[in-house]
Amino acid sequence: MTGWADHLIVLPILLPLVGAALMLLFDERRHMLKVMTSLATVAGLVLVSFLLLRGAAATGFGGEPATRAYLVGNWPAPYGIVFVIDWLSALMLMLTNTLGFATLLYSVARWDRAGPRFHALFLLQLMGLNGAFLTGDIFNLFVFFEILLAASYGLLLQGSGRVRVKAGLHYVSINTAASLLFLIGAGLIYGTTGTLNMADLATSIATIRGSDLSLVQSGMAILGIAFLIKAGMWPLGFWLPKTYAAAVPPVAALFAVLSKVGIYALLRVYLLLFGGGEGWTANFGEEWLLFGGMATIAFGTIGVLASRTLSGVAGNSILISSGTLLAAIGAGQGAVLGGVLFYLVSSTLGISAFYLLIELVERQDARPAAVPMREPVFDDEYPGVLDEDEEDQVGIVIPATIAILGGGFAFCALLLSGLPPLSGFIAKFAIIHGLIGLEQEIAPSIWWLTGLIIASGLATLIATTRAGINLIWTPSDRPQPVLRLTEAAPIGLLLAICLGLMIFAGPAMRYMERTGLSLDNRHGYIQSVLATPRATGGPTP
Amino acid sequence: MEIVLALGIGVLTGSGVWLILRPRTFQVIIGLSLISYAVNLFVYAMGRLRVDAPALVGKGAPDPAHYADPLPQALVLTAIVISFAMTALLLVVLLASRGLTGTDHVDGEEPE
Numbered sequence: 001m002t003g004w005a006d007h008l009i010v011l012p013i014l015l016p017l018v019g020a021a022l023m024l025l026f027d028e029r030r031h032m033l034k035v036m037t038s039l040a041t042v043a044g045l046v047l048v049s050f051l052l053l054r055g056a057a058a059t060g061f062g063g064e065p066a067t068r069a070y071l072v073g074n075w076p077a078p079y080g081i082v083f084v085i086d087w088l089s090a091l092m093l094m095l096t097n098t099l100g101f102a103t104l105l106y107s108v109a110r111w112d113r114a115g116p117r118f119h120a121l122f123l124l125q126l127m128g129l130n131g132a133f134l135t136g137d138i139f140n141l142f143v144f145f146e147i148l149l150a151a152s153y154g155l156l157l158q159g160s161g162r163v164r165v166k167a168g169l170h171y172v173s174i175n176t177a178a179s180l181l182f183l184i185g186a187g188l189i190y191g192t193t194g195t196l197n198m199a200d201l202a203t204s205i206a207t208i209r210g211s212d213l214s215l216v217q218s219g220m221a222i223l224g225i226a227f228l229i230k231a232g233m234w235p236l237g238f239w240l241p242k243t244y245a246a247a248v249p250p251v252a253a254l255f256a257v258l259s260k261v262g263i264y265a266l267l268r269v270y271l272l273l274f275g276g277g278e279g280w281t282a283n284f285g286e287e288w289l290l291f292g293g294m295a296t297i298a299f300g301t302i303g304v305l306a307s308r309t310l311s312g313v314a315g316n317s318i319l320i321s322s323g324t325l326l327a328a329i330g331a332g333q334g335a336v337l338g339g340v341l342f343y344l345v346s347s348t349l350g351i352s353a354f355y356l357l358i359e360l361v362e363r364q365d366a367r368p369a370a371v372p373m374r375e376p377v378f379d380d381e382y383p384g385v386l387d388e389d390e391e392d393q394v395g396i397v398i399p400a401t402i403a404i405l406g407g408g409f410a411f412c413a414l415l416l417s418g419l420p421p422l423s424g425f426i427a428k429f430a431i432i433h434g435l436i437g438l439e440q441e442i443a444p445s446i447w448w449l450t451g452l453i454i455a456s457g458l459a460t461l462i463a464t465t466r467a468g469i470n471l472i473w474t475p476s477d478r479p480q481p482v483l484r485l486t487e488a489a490p491i492g493l494l495l496a497i498c499l500g501l502m503i504f505a506g507p508a509m510r511y512m513e514r515t516g517l518s519l520d521n522r523h524g525y526i527q528s529v530l531a532t533p534r535a536t537g538g539p540t541p
Numbered sequence: 542m543e544i545v546l547a548l549g550i551g552v553l554t555g556s557g558v559w560l561i562l563r564p565r566t567f568q569v570i571i572g573l574s575l576i577s578y579a580v581n582l583f584v585y586a587m588g589r590l591r592v593d594a595p596a597l598v599g600k601g602a603p604d605p606a607h608y609a610d611p612l613p614q615a616l617v618l619t620a621i622v623i624s625f626a627m628t629a630l631l632l633v634v635l636l637a638s639r640g641l642t643g644t645d646h647v648d649g650e651e652p653e
Contacts, residue, residue: 139616146623153630162641166649169566169634173647176573176627177561183580183620190613191587 012130078200087515102490107250115158125151167246188219199529230262234295241315249359293327337516339430350415413464553579588613
C-alpha cells in the first residue's frame with residue numbers, strides 16, 4: 001500500500017464537495033474568485049481522472065486485473081461501501097470531467113451569471129456524477145443519483161422564466177417518481193437477497209429459488225425502469241428533448257452526460273449480475289432492451305426530422321444515441337461492447353459540442369432574447385444578470401466568426417450522423433460489425449436494428465443540413481456578433497477530442513474492447529471487490 | 542399484522558399514482574408525498590416485521606436473534622431525508638410556476 005496514491009480514488013468525490021463548500025462561504029459578488037475556484041477544482045478533477053485512467057490502462061494492459069476496490073471507512077466488503085475503479089469507471093470519469101471542464105469554461109463568458117450559485121451547483125453536479133460512476137453498492141448509487149439530480153434541478157432552473165420553470169416542474173416530478181421506483185427496486189433486492197453490494201449480489205443472485213425468485217426478478221426489472229427513465233428509452237423519454245432544450249446552453253451540454261449515467265448503470269448492474277449465462281440470470285430482459293432501444297431510435301429519428309428548432313434536433317439526437325446504445329447492449333451479448341463504448345464517448349462529446357454551438361449560431365440569427373435584467377432574489381447581494389452592453393469583454397475576440405462557426409457546425413453534423421471519416425462513423429461501424437459478425441444466422445431483429453442505425457444517421461444529416469443552410473449559408477447583412485475565445489475554445493476542445501478519437505482510433509478501440517472483455521469477466525470484478533484487504537497499521541478499535 | 546401493512550402500502554401507492562396523473566401541481570406534489578410514504582414503509586418492511594426487537598445493540602455480545610435488521614431502517618432514514626428535500630424544492634418550483642404563468646395547471650396553461 002503506497003499511501004497517497006491509494007486514496008486518489010476518493011478525490012473525484014471529495015474535490016468538488018470541498019470546492020462547493022468553500023465557495024458558499026464567499027459572497028456572490030466575488031465572481032472572479034468563484035470562477036477561479038471552480039476552474040481550479042475541475043482542472044484538478046481532470047488531472048485525477050487522467051491519473052486513474054492511466055493507472056487502470058497500465059495495469060490492465062500489463063496483464064494484471066485492472067479492477068481496484070477502495071473500502072470506505074475500512075469496513076470490509078460486503079458490509080461496507082466500496083468504490084471500484086476499473087476500465088469502465090475510469091473511462092466514464094475521464095469523459096465526465098473533461099466535459100465538465102469544457103462546459104465550465106464556456107459558461108464563464110456570460111451564462112454563469114444567469115442565476116445564483118451556478119458554480120457551486122456545477123461542482124456538486126460533477127460530484128454526483130463521479131460518485132455514481134465509482135460506487136459499487138446499489139443504495140450508494142441511489143444516493144449519488146439523488147445528488148446529481150438535485151444539482152441538475154438547480155442548474156436547470158438557472159435563469160428562470162416561464163418555459164424553463166415549466167420544464168423544471170416536469171423534470172423534477174418525473175425524476176422524483178423515478179427515484180421512488182429506484183427505491184422500490186433496491187428494497188426488493190435487499191429483502192430477497194440480503195445484500196446491496198453489487199459484487200456480493202452477483203455471487204448470490206443465481207441461486208435464488210422459489211417465491212423469492214419472482215420478487216428478485218421484479219426488483220431488478222423495477223430498478224431497470226428507473227435507469228431507463230434516465231436514459232430516455234422510448235415510452236419513458238418524452239420529457240428529454242423539451243427539458244434539455246429549456247436549459248441554459250452550458251447546462252444542456254453537461255446534461256448530455258446525464259442520460260449516459262442511466263446507460264452506465266445498466267451496463268454495470270446488468271452485465272455484472274446477468275452476464276453469467278446460468279439459469280434464469282442468462283441475459284435477463286435483453287429483448288426489452290433490444291426492442292425498446294429500436295423504438296427509441298425510431299422515435300428519435302422522427303423527432304429529429306420534425307424539430308423546428310436546433311435544440312430539438314440535439315435533444316432527439318440524445319434519444320437516438322441512447323436508443324442505439326440500449327439496442328446494441330440488448331442484441332450484442334458482449335461482442336459489441338467495444339463499439340458501444342466508443343459510440344458512447346463519441347456521441348456524448350459531439351452532442352455537447354452541438355449544444356454549445358447552437359447557442360452561438362442562433363445568437364447571430366436574431367438579436368437574442370437576452371437574459372433580462374432581474375431583481376436579485378437573495379439577500380447576499382447577488383448582482384443579477386448584467387446587461388450585455390455593460391459587461392466587460394471577457395477574453396479575446398475572434399475574427400471570421402461565421403467561418404469558424406460554420407466549420408464547427410459542419411464537423412458536428414458529420415459527427416452526429418456518423419459519416420466517415422469522423423469518430424461517429426467508426427463507432428457505428430464497430431457496432432454494426434459486431435452485430436452482424438455475431439453468428440451464422442442473423443436474426444431479423446438485427447437487420448432491423450442495423451437499418452434503424454443507418455436511417456437515424458440519415459435523418460440527423462438531413463435535419464442538420466437544413467438548419468445549417470438556414471442559419472449559416474444564407475447571407476445576412478447583420479453585423480457579425482462577438483465570438484469570445486472562452487466560448488470558442490471549449491467547443492474546439494471537445495471537437496479536437498473527437499478528432500483525436502478518429503486519428504487514434506486504434507488505441508482507443510483497443511481500450512474499449514479491453515473494457516468490454518473486462519465487463520464480461522465478472523469473476524475478476526467480484527474477486528477484486530470481495531477480497532480487498534482492509535488497511536492495516538494505525539490504531540485498531 | 543402483515544395484511545394491514547400491505548393494504549396500507551397498497552392504498553397509499555394507488556392514491557399516489559392517481560394523484561400524480563392529475564393536472565394540478567398541488568395534486569402532483571401530494572401524490573408524490575403519498576408514494577414516498579408508501580415506499581418508505583415498504584423498504585422498512587423489507588427488514589421483516591417483528592415486534593419488540595430493537596435495532597440498536599447495547600454492550601456485550603449480542604444475540605442477533607433478539608434484534609431487528611438495522612440496515613433497512615438506515616435506508617429508510619436516508620430516503621426520507623432525500624424525499625423531503627425534493628418535496629421542498631418541488632414546492633418552490635410550484636410557487637414559481639404559479640407566479641410566472643398565473644395558473645396552477647401542470648402544463649402552465651389551461652387546456653382550451
